[in-house]
Amino acid sequence: MSHPKLSYPIGLTEEEKKELQKQARAHKTGQDQVIRAKLLFVTNEYPEWSNPPIAKAVGTTDRTVYLYKSKG
Numbered sequence: 001m002s003h004p005k006l007s008y009p010i011g012l013t014e015e016e017k018k019e020l021q022k023q024a025r026a027h028k029t030g031q032d033q034v035i036r037a038k039l040l041f042v043t044n045e046y047p048e049w050s051n052p053p054i055a056k057a058v059g060t061t062d063r064t065v066y067l068y069k070s071k072g
Contacts, residue, residue: 010044017041035060039068 012020023029023037038058046054051062051069058065 010040010047012040012044017044035064036068039065043069 020037020041024034024041026034029037035058039054039060042054042057043049046057049057051065055062055065
């Protein structure tokens with residue numbers, strides 16, 4: 001199944017990037033928040049990537065990536 005790429009890039013400030021990295025490393029952060037933080041960070045860094053390579057980098061499935069992207 002082919003999933004579309006984002007039609008717009010995610011533009012994160014340096015402060016937002018630092019916050020996402022902090023959330024991803026925090027021991028008490030819920031797994032859903034960790035996945036979301038990693039997904040946003042990777043998608044921002046590699047806007048040309050489709051769902052499967054993003055999923056591999058984040059450590060989840062491409063279906064999960066698709067679901068998070070569809071939430072907006």
